[in-house]
Amino acid sequence: DARVTQTPRHKVTEMGQEVTMRCQPILGHNTVFWYRQTMMQGLELLAYFRNRAPLDDSGMPKDRFSAEMPDATLATLKIQPSEPRDSAVYFCASAQAGETQYFGPGTRLTVL
Amino acid sequence: GESVGLHLPTLSVQEGDNSIINCAYSNSASDYFIWYKQESGKGPQFIIDIRSNMDKRQGQRVTVLLNKTVKHLSLQIAATQPGDSAVYFCAEIPSNAGGTSYGKLTFGQGTILTVHP
Numbered sequence: 001d002a003r004v005t006q007t008p009r010h011k012v013t014e015m016g017q018e019v020t021m022r023c024q025p026i027l028g029h030n031t032v033f034w035y036r037q038t039m040m041q042g043l044e045l046l047a048y049f050r051n052r053a054p055l056d057d058s059g060m061p062k063d064r065f066s067a068e069m070p071d072a073t074l075a076t077l078k079i080q081p082s083e084p085r086d087s088a089v090y091f092c093a094s095a096q097a098g099e100t101q102y103f104g105p106g107t108r109l110t111v112l
Numbered sequence: 113g114e115s116v117g118l119h120l121p122t123l124s125v126q127e128g129d130n131s132i133i134n135c136a137y138s139n140s141a142s143d144y145f146i147w148y149k150q151e152s153g154k155g156p157q158f159i160i161d162i163r164s165n166m167d168k169r170q171g172q173r174v175t176v177l178l179n180k181t182v183k184h185l186s187l188q189i190a191a192t193q194p195g196d197s198a199v200y201f202c203a204e205i206p207s208n209a210g211g212t213s214y215g216k217l218t219f220g221q222g223t224i225l226t227v228h229p
Contacts, residue, residue, distance in 0.1 A: 004155075033216075033217075042219065042221060042222065043156075043201070043219045045216065045217070048216065056216070091155050091156070093155075093156075098144070098205065100146055100158050100161055101146075101158075101217060102158060103148075103155035103156045103157070104155055105154060105155050106154070106155050
């Protein structure tokens, strides 16, 4: 049963610390998306990649967030330095280009 | 202080009833639509999809209807069960004009479905 995996599932950190979230897309999917979900804003697209190349990161605060795909089986989202307003659930999703996106279980981030 | 946040539409039904969840989409150029279900503490889960060249598509206990004239999408759940309780999102993907869409989803606000035993 192919699925998107994300680690860690939960992360509690202090303001100013670096946070790295990881995602393993479904094997064979060439498009990877990062979303953030909060009660205030709902689901927001942060960035997405196709064939490991970043296509759009306009939803991401550039000064502190960065997203990369070191290889086809790993996507990372990094926040440095983290702030309390970054507290949210971060989802990764993968798809074959233009087709249905399948979501991971999310990383619940709390920044104190 | 007053809490501020998204106020999602809610739908409460009795177990066994049929549920209809509605969604208005914004982009007349969208040609692919998806319904997702999100249970508490989990990621959105794919339910059913439909392309713009169709008006209706059926799955197991679910039916999606698309009305392009009024840009309206609905999800019908037959014989709703307590396990169907969740937030339901519609999402649209614009047509890949110029090859720039790459499947970028635009999500609706979501509807909270509560099923009472």
